[in-house]
Amino acid sequence: MIWMQNLPLWVALPAALLVVAGSTLTLLGTLGLVTLKSFYDRLHAPTLGTSWGTAAILLASMLVFGWTEGRLVLHELVIGIFVMVTTPVTLMLLGRAALYRDRGEGSAEVPEAPPEPAPAEQP
Amino acid sequence: MTRMVPHPLLSLGLLAMWLLLNGPSLGHALLGGAIALVAGWALSALEPERLRLRRPGAMLRLFGIVGLDIIRSNIAVAGLILTRDRKGKRRSGFVKVSLRLRDPAALAVLSIIVTATPGTAWLEYDPETGVLLLHVFDLVSEEDWQHLIRDRYEALLLEVFP
Amino acid sequence: MTATLMWGALTWAQFALAAAACLASWRILRGPRAQDRILGLDTLYVTVMLLFVVTGLRVGTSFFFEAALVIGLLGFVATVALAKFLIRGEVIE
Numbered sequence: 001m002i003w004m005q006n007l008p009l010w011v012a013l014p015a016a017l018l019v020v021a022g023s024t025l026t027l028l029g030t031l032g033l034v035t036l037k038s039f040y041d042r043l044h045a046p047t048l049g050t051s052w053g054t055a056a057i058l059l060a061s062m063l064v065f066g067w068t069e070g071r072l073v074l075h076e077l078v079i080g081i082f083v084m085v086t087t088p089v090t091l092m093l094l095g096r097a098a099l100y101r102d103r104g105e106g107s108a109e110v111p112e113a114p115p116e117p118a119p120a121e122q123p
Numbered sequence: 124m125t126r127m128v129p130h131p132l133l134s135l136g137l138l139a140m141w142l143l144l145n146g147p148s149l150g151h152a153l154l155g156g157a158i159a160l161v162a163g164w165a166l167s168a169l170e171p172e173r174l175r176l177r178r179p180g181a182m183l184r185l186f187g188i189v190g191l192d193i194i195r196s197n198i199a200v201a202g203l204i205l206t207r208d209r210k211g212k213r214r215s216g217f218v219k220v221s222l223r224l225r226d227p228a229a230l231a232v233l234s235i236i237v238t239a240t241p242g243t244a245w246l247e248y249d250p251e252t253g254v255l256l257l258h259v260f261d262l263v264s265e266e267d268w269q270h271l272i273r274d275r276y277e278a279l280l281l282e283v284f285p
Numbered sequence: 286m287t288a289t290l291m292w293g294a295l296t297w298a299q300f301a302l303a304a305a306a307c308l309a310s311w312r313i314l315r316g317p318r319a320q321d322r323i324l325g326l327d328t329l330y331v332t333v334m335l336l337f338v339v340t341g342l343r344v345g346t347s348f349f350f351e352a353a354l355v356i357g358l359l360g361f362v363a364t365v366a367l368a369k370f371l372i373r374g375e376v377i378e
Contacts, residue, residue, distance in 0.1 A: 012287035016294035019339065023298035023305075025201060026332060029241075030308035032204040033328055039321055040244070041215050042312075044200060044260045046328040047241040049305070049335070052197045057298070057335050061342050064291075068345070074143050075350055079338070079357060083331070086361040088238035088245065090327055093368035095246040095258070098320040100372050111217050111256065 011067045015060040022056030029053065039098055043091060050087040055080060129167035134159035181282040188275065189236050200241040200260060216262040217246070220255045220272050229284035236276055243268075295343045302336040323367045330360025 029048030036042045058076040065073040128134055134156075141155030203213055224230055230248065237245045237257065247256040259268055309332055312325035334356045341349025 007287045007291065009287055012290050016290050019294045019298045019342070023301040023335070023339070025197060026335060027301040027305045027308075028201045028204050030305040030312075030328055030332065032200070033312050033325065034308045035204070035207075038215075039318065039324075040217075040258045041260065042321065042324060043244045043258065044241055045204070046324065046331065047239065047244075048197060048200060049328065049331050051193050051239050051241060054331070054335060057338055061338055064342060065347065075347065076338075078140060078143055079334075079350070079354055082354070082357055082361075083334075084239060085235065086357070088235045090361060090364040090368065091238050092234060092245050093365060093372075094320055094324055094327070095244055097323075097368045097371035098318075099246055099256075101318075101320065111219070 007064070007067065011063055015063045018056040018060035018063070022053045022060070025049065025056070026053035040095075043095055043098075047087070047091070050083055054083050128160065128163060130163040133166060134163040137162055177284075178282050181279050185276070185279045185283065188279070189240070192275075193240050196240050196242045203261060213260075214262050215258065215260050216265075218257045218259050218262070218265050218268045220257060220269050222248075222253045222255050222273075222277060224277055224280060224284075225253065226284045229280045232284075233276060233280060237272070295339060298339045299336065299343070302332055302339060305332045306336065319371055320368075323364060323371070326367070327360060327364045330356060330363070334360070 026049035029045045032045035032048070033042050036045060058080045062073055062076045065075075137159040138152070138155045141158065142151060145151045145155070222230075222233075224233065234245045234248075237243050242260040244258045244260075245255070246258055248254075249256075255272075257268065257272070262268070306329055309325050309329040313322050313329065316322055334353045337349045337353040337356065341347060341353070
């Protein structure tokens with residue numbers, strides 16, 4: 001922590017707030033992952049961590065490293081954009097997988113599948 | 124020009140990412156530029172259609188709206204988890220929205236918006252009928268959510284993607 | 286003064302993220318169904334990635350970013366492959 005000795009307050013205060021807010025949001029998200037009752041409810045919980053949890057922590061890191069290195073540090077943007085773009089793909093696939101399995105078991109909880117287009121006749 | 128750089132947005136994005144990861148210098152700018160150009164050619168061999176974006180103003184407005192919505196729904200969902208679902212009063216459910224959007228790129232952006240916002244999850248889209256199945260964490264009325272998706276996001280997306 | 290402030294914030298963040306990782310692991314172990322476990326694994330990846338970023342901030346080197354980026358990539362590929370398996374594995378059965 002010695003390298004942080006001469007960090008000015010206007011950098012340290014927002015960075016500290018962002019780090020605390022981001023980690024707390026992530027913790028709340030996983031708390032939801034444990035306490036919520038149905039799978040489709042739990043599907044919403046990790047998005048707390050992947051939206052503002054990630055964004056806040058990365059912003060804080062950009063702020064601190066930007067000040068200590070004396071230039072604009074944009075490394076973190078790559079991680080941020082990457083998380084932003086990949087989360088929808090994983091959650092959408094998981095949601096569809098769950099829907100598919102629940103329909104396969106004939107669960108009454110999920111809505112009906114859309115009518116299948118008529119398959120081409122096999123000769 | 125179009126034949127040399129078939130996908131200018133993709134090539135620019137790749138070059139920017141290369142420079143961000145490796146630190147800006149002339150050598151890396153040349154190497155990254157070459158890679159970005161080759162990637163553009165490779166993509167044009169895979170996918171003949173080019174992405175066209177209109178109205179950068181509408182796109183910026185969309186980014187602003189989505190950023191605010193994500194902050195707001197973060198707080199809302201965190202509050203719901205902390206108060207134990209308003210002591211069991213919260214109801215979640217599935218919502219069907221019929222979309223007018225047909226452009227795959229626009230649908231991809233809409234899916235990012237819907238999933239990145241805590242409280243809504245994109246489950247299924249049927250390209251035949253254009254019906255989207257959402258799961259909503261805090262469902263008060265289905266019509267509110269249909270209006271929200273259609274008027275707030277889809278209208279702007281229809282402006283950006285012709 | 287500012288060092289103490291950052292020390293407090295980073296310590297809180299590390300404890301919170303470690304607790305979050307434990308909660309995600311609990312969901313992986315507990316289930317009850319395969320999709321719950323995969324969701325827990327995805328959350329665990331994101332949490333550990335954030336923990337690496339915070340640790341990098343504390344130590345003051347940017348090496349942890351590369352590690353965080355690799356974890357993010359691996360998590361994405363793993364989750365997509367597992368979710369795909371859930372859909373396709375049952376088709377074959």
